[in-house]
Amino acid sequence: MNPVFQQSLTLMLKGMVGIFxxxxxxxxxxxxxxxxxxxxxxxxxx
Amino acid sequence: xxxxxxxxxxTTWKDLIMYGVGGILIYLAIKKKLEPALLLPMGxxxxxVNLPFSGAVTQFMEGIGPVEGILDxxxxxxIESAEAMPLLLFxxxxxxxxxxxxxxxxxxxxxxxxxxxxxxxTISVATLFGFSLSDAASIGIIGAADGPTSILVSQVFKSAxxxxxxxxxxxxxxxxxxxxxxxIRLVTTKKERMIRMQYNPKAVSKKxxxxxPIVVTIVAxxxxxxxxxxxxxxxxxNLIRESTxxxxxxxxxxxTLVNLITLLLGITIxxxxxxxxxxxxxxxxxxxxxxxxxxxxxxxxxxxxxxxNLFSKNKINPMIGAAGISAFPMSARVIQKMxxxxxxxxxxxxxxxxxxxxxxxxxxIAGGVILGLVPxxx
Numbered sequence: 041m042n043p044v045f046q047q048s049l050t051l052m053l054k055g056m057v058g059i060f061x062x063x064x065x066x067x068x069x070x071x072x073x074x075x076x077x078x079x080x081x082x083x084x085x086x
Numbered sequence: 087x088x089x090x091x092x093x094x095x096x097t098t099w100k101d102l103i104m105y106g107v108g109g110i111l112i113y114l115a116i117k118k119k120l121e122p123a124l125l126l127p128m129g130x131x132x133x134x135v136n137l138p139f140s141g142a143v144t145q146f147m148e149g150i151g152p153v154e155g156i157l158d159x160x161x162x163x164x165i166e167s168a169e170a171m172p173l174l175l176f177x178x179x180x181x182x183x184x185x186x187x188x189x190x191x192x193x194x195x196x197x198x199x200x201x202x203x204x205x206x207x208t209i210s211v212a213t214l215f216g217f218s219l220s221d222a223a224s225i226g227i228i229g230a231a232d233g234p235t236s237i238l239v240s241q242v243f244k245s246a247x248x249x250x251x252x253x254x255x256x257x258x259x260x261x262x263x264x265x266x267x268x269x270i271r272l273v274t275t276k277k278e279r280m281i282r283m284q285y286n287p288k289a290v291s292k293k294x295x296x297x298x299p300i301v302v303t304i305v306a307x308x309x310x311x312x313x314x315x316x317x318x319x320x321x322x323x324n325l326i327r328e329s330t331x332x333x334x335x336x337x338x339x340x341x342t343l344v345n346l347i348t349l350l351l352g353i354t355i356x357x358x359x360x361x362x363x364x365x366x367x368x369x370x371x372x373x374x375x376x377x378x379x380x381x382x383x384x385x386x387x388x389x390x391x392x393x394x395n396l397f398s399k400n401k402i403n404p405m406i407g408a409a410g411i412s413a414f415p416m417s418a419r420v421i422q423k424m425x426x427x428x429x430x431x432x433x434x435x436x437x438x439x440x441x442x443x444x445x446x447x448x449x450x451i452a453g454g455v456i457l458g459l460v461p462x463x464x
Contacts, residue, residue, distance in 0.1 A: 044213040047463050048222060051456075052206035056199075058310055058455040063199040063448055065305045070192035073294035073301075080291045 100361035108132035131356020157357035172234035178344035180323025198444030200390030201410030204383030229379030254376030313454015
C-alpha cells in the first residue's frame with residue numbers, strides 16, 4: 041500500500057480522536073456551565 | 087518603440103487563462119453573489135498579478151534589482167508572517183457568534199466533531215492522487231468549510247497551492263446550498279428527513295456565556311496546543327461580545343475589523359495566483375478534492391447522527407449532523423429548508439444553528455490538530 045496513504049489513515053485516526061477528545065471535554069464544560077446557570081436562576085428569582 | 091509592445095509580446099496563453107479565471111470570479115461575485123467580499127478581490131487580483139511585468143508583484147528591474155510589489159509585500163506581512171490576517175479575522179468571527187443555542191443543547195457539539203471527518207477522508211484521497219502529506223493536509227482542510235483556517239494551514243505547511251485552496255474554500259462555502267442537499271439525499275430517506283425534534287431551550291446565564299470562551303481556550307490549549315492561535319482569537323472575539331462591557335469594540339470587531347481584513351485578504355491571496363503556479367493539472371484536482379471534502383463532511387455528520395439514533399430515545403433528524411460543518415449560517419438554513427420540504431411543519435433551525443456554531447469551534451480545533459500532527463509524521 042502507498043506509504044503516504046497509510047500515513048493519512050493514521051492521521052485520520054489520530055485526528056478524529058484528538059478532535060473528539062477536545063469536543064467531549066467542551067461538552068462537559070457546557071454541562072457544568074448549565075448547572076451554574078440553573079443554580080443562578082433560583083437566586084435571580086428570589 | 088519596442089517598449090510599447092513589450093507587454094503584449096510577453097503575454098502567454100497561461101496569462102490569458104488567468105484573465106478568464108479572474109473574469110469568472112468577478113462574474114460569480116457580482117452576478118451570482120457568491121462570497122462577493124472574497125471572490126471579487128481575488129478575481130481582480132488574478133488579473134492584476136498576471137499582467138506582464140506587473141508592478142503589483144515583485145519584479146526584477148535591470149540596473150536596479152528586485153523591486154517589491156504591493157501584493158507580495160502584503161502577502162509577506164499579512165499572511166506569511168505569523169498568518170496575521172486570517173488569525174485576526176477570527177476575532178471578528180468570534181464577536182459575531184452567539185453560542186447560546188449550543189450552550190442550551192450541549193449534545194449538538196458532537197456533530198461539530200463528526201462533520202470534520204471530510205477533512206481527513208479528503209486528505210487520504212489526495213494522497214492517492216500523488217500529493218505529499220503536507221499538501222494533502224492543506225487540501226483536506228478545505229473541508230473545514232472555513233476560509234481563514236484553510237489559508238492558515240496551507241500557509242504554515244508552505245503549500246504551493248494556497249491560491250487554488252483559498253478559491254476552493256470560499257467558492258464551495260458559497261455553494262453549500264447546492265452541495266449539501268445533494269450529499270444529504272445520498273444518505274437519508276425522506277422518512278428520516280421528516281423526523282421532528284422538540285426545541286426546549288434552557289436559559290443560559292451571562293456568567294456561563296463569559297466563562298465558556300475562556301474555558302474552551304484552556305481545554306483546547308492543553309489537548310491541542312497548535313490550535314491555540316485559532317481557538318484563542320475566536321474565543322477572544324466572543325469574550326469581547328459576551329462581556330457586554332466592550333460593546334463598541336465588539337461592534338468594531340464585527341464590522342470594521344472584518345471588513346478591513348476581508349478587503350485586503352482577497353487581493354493578497356491573489357498574489358499567489360500567478361499563471362505559472364496556477365495553470366496546472368493540480369489546480370483542477372484541488373477543485374475536485376475541495377468539493378469532495380464538503381460532500382464527505384456532510385455525509386460524516388449525517389451518518390454520525392444516525393449512529394447516535396441507535397442509542398437515543400429522542401430521535402435526532404440526521405440532517406442536523408450535516409449542519410456540523412462550519413459554513414455559518416448557510417448550512418443551518420439549508421437544513422431548515424430541507425426539513426420543511428420533507429414536512430412543512432418541521433422546524434429544525436435552532437438545532438441546526440447549534441450544530442453549525444459547534445462546527446465553527448470544531449473546524450478551528452481540526453486545523454490545530456492537523457498543524458500539531460502532520461509535522462511529526464513528515
